[in-house]
Amino acid sequence: MFLTFLRNAIRFSTIFLFGSTGETITEKSGHLNLGTPGIMCLGALGGCVGSRIYLNSIGSDPALINGFSAVMTGVIFAMIFAGLGGLLYGFLTITLRCNQNVTGLAITTFGAGATNFFITYVDRTGFNYLAAKYTAPISPASDWFSSIFLSHGVLVYSAIVLALIVAFVMKKTRTGLNLTAIGENPATADAAGINVTGYKYVSCVLGGAVSGLGGLFYIMDYLYGSWEYSIDAMGWLAVALVIFSVWKPNWGILGSILFGALYILPTYAGVNFSIQELVKMVPYAVTIIVLVITSIVNRRESQPPAALGLSYFREER
Amino acid sequence: MDKTIALELRHITKTFGEVVANKDVNLELYRGEILSLLGENGSGKTTLMNMISGIYFPDEGHILADGKEVVIRSPKDAFALKIGMIHQHFKLVDVFTATDNIILGEHMPPYSVKEEGEKIIAEANGIKPVKGNEKFLWGLKLGLKLTALPFIKLGKKIKFDYLSKSRSARIETIAAKYGFEIDLKKKIYDMSVSEKQTVEIIKVLYRGAEILILDEPTAVLTPQEIDKLFAILRRMRDDGKSIIIITHKLNEVMAISDRVAVLRKGEHIATVNTAETNEKALTEMMVGEKVDLNIDRAEPVDPKDRLTVTDLTVVNRDGIKALDGVSFTARSGEILGIAGIAGSGQRELLESIAGLQKTAGGDIIYFDPAKEDAAVDLMQKTPVEIRDLGVRLSFVPEDRLGMGLVGNMDLVDNMMLRSYQKGHSLFVDRKNPKHLAEDIVGRLHVNTPGVRTPVRRLSGGNVQKVLVGREIAAAPTVLMAAYPVRGLDINSSYMIYRLLNEQKEKGVAVIYVGEDLDVLIELCDRILVLCAGKVSGIVDGRGAKKEEIGLMMTKLHGGENGATEEAL
Numbered sequence A: 001m002f003l004t005f006l007r008n009a010i011r012f013s014t015i016f017l018f019g020s021t022g023e024t025i026t027e028k029s030g031h032l033n034l035g036t037p038g039i040m041c042l043g044a045l046g047g048c049v050g051s052r053i054y055l056n057s058i059g060s061d062p063a064l065i066n067g068f069s070a071v072m073t074g075v076i077f078a079m080i081f082a083g084l085g086g087l088l089y090g091f092l093t094i095t096l097r098c099n100q101n102v103t104g105l106a107i108t109t110f111g112a113g114a115t116n117f118f119i120t121y122v123d124r125t126g127f128n129y130l131a132a133k134y135t136a137p138i139s140p141a142s143d144w145f146s147s148i149f150l151s152h153g154v155l156v157y158s159a160i161v162l163a164l165i166v167a168f169v170m171k172k173t174r175t176g177l178n179l180t181a182i183g184e185n186p187a188t189a190d191a192a193g194i195n196v197t198g199y200k201y202v203s204c205v206l207g208g209a210v211s212g213l214g215g216l217f218y219i220m221d222y223l224y225g226s227w228e229y230s231i232d233a234m235g236w237l238a239v240a241l242v243i244f245s246v247w248k249p250n251w252g253i254l255g256s257i258l259f260g261a262l263y264i265l266p267t268y269a270g271v272n273f274s275i276q277e278l279v280k281m282v283p284y285a286v287t288i289i290v291l292v293i294t295s296i297v298n299r300r301e302s303q304p305p306a307a308l309g310l311s312y313f314r315e316e317r
Numbered sequence B: 001m002d003k004t005i006a007l008e009l010r011h012i013t014k015t016f017g018e019v020v021a022n023k024d025v026n027l028e029l030y031r032g033e034i035l036s037l038l039g040e041n042g043s044g045k046t047t048l049m050n051m052i053s054g055i056y057f058p059d060e061g062h063i064l065a066d067g068k069e070v071v072i073r074s075p076k077d078a079f080a081l082k083i084g085m086i087h088q089h090f091k092l093v094d095v096f097t098a099t100d101n102i103i104l105g106e107h108m109p110p111y112s113v114k115e116e117g118e119k120i121i122a123e124a125n126g127i128k129p130v131k132g133n134e135k136f137l138w139g140l141k142l143g144l145k146l147t148a149l150p151f152i153k154l155g156k157k158i159k160f161d162y163l164s165k166s167r168s169a170r171i172e173t174i175a176a177k178y179g180f181e182i183d184l185k186k187k188i189y190d191m192s193v194s195e196k197q198t199v200e201i202i203k204v205l206y207r208g209a210e211i212l213i214l215d216e217p218t219a220v221l222t223p224q225e226i227d228k229l230f231a232i233l234r235r236m237r238d239d240g241k242s243i244i245i246i247t248h249k250l251n252e253v254m255a256i257s258d259r260v261a262v263l264r265k266g267e268h269i270a271t272v273n274t275a276e277t278n279e280k281a282l283t284e285m286m287v288g289e290k291v292d293l294n295i296d297r298a299e300p301v302d303p304k305d306r307l308t309v310t311d312l313t314v315v316n317r318d319g320i321k322a323l324d325g326v327s328f329t330a331r332s333g334e335i336l337g338i339a340g341i342a343g344s345g346q347r348e349l350l351e352s353i354a355g356l357q358k359t360a361g362g363d364i365i366y367f368d369p370a371k372e373d374a375a376v377d378l379m380q381k382t383p384v385e386i387r388d389l390g391v392r393l394s395f396v397p398e399d400r401l402g403m404g405l406v407g408n409m410d411l412v413d414n415m416m417l418r419s420y421q422k423g424h425s426l427f428v429d430r431k432n433p434k435h436l437a438e439d440i441v442g443r444l445h446v447n448t449p450g451v452r453t454p455v456r457r458l459s460g461g462n463v464q465k466v467l468v469g470r471e472i473a474a475a476p477t478v479l480m481a482a483y484p485v486r487g488l489d490i491n492s493s494y495m496i497y498r499l500l501n502e503q504k505e506k507g508v509a510v511i512y513v514g515e516d517l518d519v520l521i522e523l524c525d526r527i528l529v530l531c532a533g534k535v536s537g538i539v540d541g542r543g544a545k546k547e548e549i550g551l552m553m554t555k556l557h558g559g560e561n562g563a564t565e566e567a568l
Helices: A002-028 A036-057 A067-095 A100-121 A127-135 A144-150 A154-172 A174-184 A186-191 A196-222 A231-244 A249-268 A273-297 B045-052 B075-080 B098-103 B113-126 B132-161 B165-178 B193-206 B223-238 B250-256 B279-287 B346-354 B383-388 B400-404 B411-416 B431-443 B460-473 B490-505 B517-523 B546-554 B559-567
Strands: B005-016 B019-030 B034-038 B060-065 B068-070 B083-086 B211-215 B242-247 B259-264 B267-273 B305-315 B321-331 B334-339 B361-368 B374-377 B393-396 B478-482 B509-513 B526-531 B534-540
Touching (some): A002 A036, A002 A067, A002 A144, A002 A154, A002 A196, A002 A231, A002 A249, A036 A067, A036 A100, A036 A196, A067 A100, A067 A196, A154 A174, A154 A196, A154 A249, A174 A186, A174 B132, A186 A196, A196 A231, A231 A249, A249 A273, B005 B045, B019 B045, B019 B242, B034 B045, B034 B279, B045 B083, B045 B211, B045 B242, B075 B083, B098 B193, B113 B132, B165 B193, B193 B223, B223 B242, B223 B250, B259 B279, B267 B279, B279 B546, B305 B346, B305 B509, B321 B346, B321 B361, B321 B509, B334 B490, B334 B546, B346 B393, B346 B478, B346 B509, B393 B460, B411 B431, B460 B478, B478 B490, B490 B509, B490 B517, B517 B546, B534 B546
Parallel strands (some): B083 B211, B334 B526, B393 B478, B478 B509
Antiparallel strands (some): B005 B019, B005 B060, B259 B267, B305 B361, B361 B374, B526 B534
8 A cells, every 4th residue: 555655656646747847947047937837737648649649640550659759749749839839938038028927927827728718629539549658667566666656657856857857957057157157146147258048939939848747657657648727737836846956957756745745645655535625735835845944044056046027038137 | 568459449429319328439448458447437437348249230330350340249249250158147157166157059060061071072082993892992982981971070079068077177267277265166145246257258368369358347245355356457468468447446447457448428539558547647538528408496495404424334235235335314405416437336325325225324304394394213114114213305216117016007107106195095096196197297298198097008207206296295204315317308308407496496305316416516505426336525516527527436536546546
């Protein structure tokens, strides 16, 4: 029982981890993308569209499904759809300098609504065969260790590796240094000769694309290819996780597992139905506590990027 | 000192709208010299330097670097010409270490696949065998070498992108060469102002600058830190670098520079060798002849003490005393002018009186005319408390659309800001503010499409009229105005002077902070001169000399002055 709980906590965490890694990339450039929940929906939609196209291309014959190309098609389409969502957000906030919060919320509403509408036109028959490729464990569960850590599908590990790579790039490369400088003080970055607008666009599109994988994972792996209209709820937790992990994707790995565990706890701990929703609330409460602690400690490194939420005009001196 | 010209400005003119910031300025900068750029506030020093460093583009004139005409359109262009400017406001990322701030934005040494390929082909062609198997092997080898090039480039890119531990090596060399004392691993937010300045200077040197421009570098430093900075500047000069230092402190000009260029109201007055001049001659060049402005000035009628400030001390966020033991009295029916170089404590002084600034010590006493001049203590009171005490204090702040008015709100709502808390109705009263707004528009000739226009759409002069009109409508007994004519055209300026005079005749104690000495001398009854947060004297407006005030602004009277000079 406990074993299954831990296993599923890690599995569930992938949704949050993709979402928060993407959101971190975007926020590091000084753009608070509250559209992440909507973008994750778009990612899920893209994944479904891609999967349909893939199935059609092989004549919907389950025997012809190739694991690698099946998953790659889903991933690529999810990233394109979500990346377009990020691009839209970027265009509105970078070029048109709209208010980031309002734009983000609009993207969330738009993304969730458009997804819920268009998904009804996507034929999802045969998705269970595809899902089997997503969930195929990299190692059969023989003992407790492999059952908890090695029995997941490929996306679970991709999320962790991606988070580590992003953390490394942020901390150890000039690319990360430039991006952080833009999020902290765009005028300084601009004066230093960094292409501020270019970096911002890349981080918005890339951040969106990575977040979208969370939606894909939720539908194709966690739900085995069936559909549920609750992706945006996961999206909000992903945004909260960015704060929880103080803008460090490597901490986000542990944070996402905690969030995942708390989210599925009611199902496993035999929690009374009446207080189930209270338990689901815990991740949000934890995020608030983290916010309180970081603001009390007031270490400059654990504060949000200084220019987060602010538009940058070069002419405004 | 060799006499090669590093940079030359010819007939530079720059205007902002109708304001002429620089007019026909000629300037030469030699290699291995320190040139001081001296001038009052608004004399166009910073604008001129911003044109060299690529922030502004001159309207007319030429810039020559090493004898060749150049076009500087951005800071990047300036860097390419080895020109680096250290601004008053540092451009540093707080959460980074000194090292990371210095290397930020650095570009990879150029590596072109095409050029390298051509080199390899040329080399290979030299040993090209003629026949058979050898020729095939030769071709294969060449092909492999060429295919490898993009990968070599990628490898170099990744290697450059990685932040290795040795990235501070070159910075350390530069720091050692010029004698900078700095901990490169320290984060900027842990640094003092002087350390931050050091990082800025090293950053500019790291990028290979040969011409350094420092915009008022000493304004934020302690005397000891100034000594250190000057020692470093001299070392850089001896190394052949050219340095321009913008300042209005005469003693520093005398101490550090080889030559002095004096600007006044955007025009270049003269460039002289420091050794052949003295402070008095420089002051005269800086302030110029007195100009007659014909501002009316009535004799004060029955002046009474209205506001007494004693030993007021304010410590700013950097722990520096922004005000140090300031004492004065403002009398009713009188305009008290406050002169001083920008940032000498004018803002802190007015804000302390208005209850917006935390004070470290002293007394602010108001004498209430409604209660037969009973004394009211205004120290450490909030603006609301001051108002509730019945003190009718009006404040026209320097930052009109930040502190004075709300840009996105229309005239009526801005009037309401001062009155909406009055009355006990559930709904706000818009009728009276509307009348007031209409009244101000009519009386002060505010050029606006209507009273429902957002204030930010008005021009600077009209915004100021609205603000001053509102503050005067509150029937103040003390009216404080900070730079009320800054950025205004001549007619609007006279309108403001007239309004201030009207208030004075009504028996209001007016405190006027200004930068134009001619105006101060003609408008004010008494002029208080601030220098670095201290009162360097109070002079009578009638018969005050411009040079006298100019000297008082740049250095303190008495023993204090001698001590600073010795330290330098």
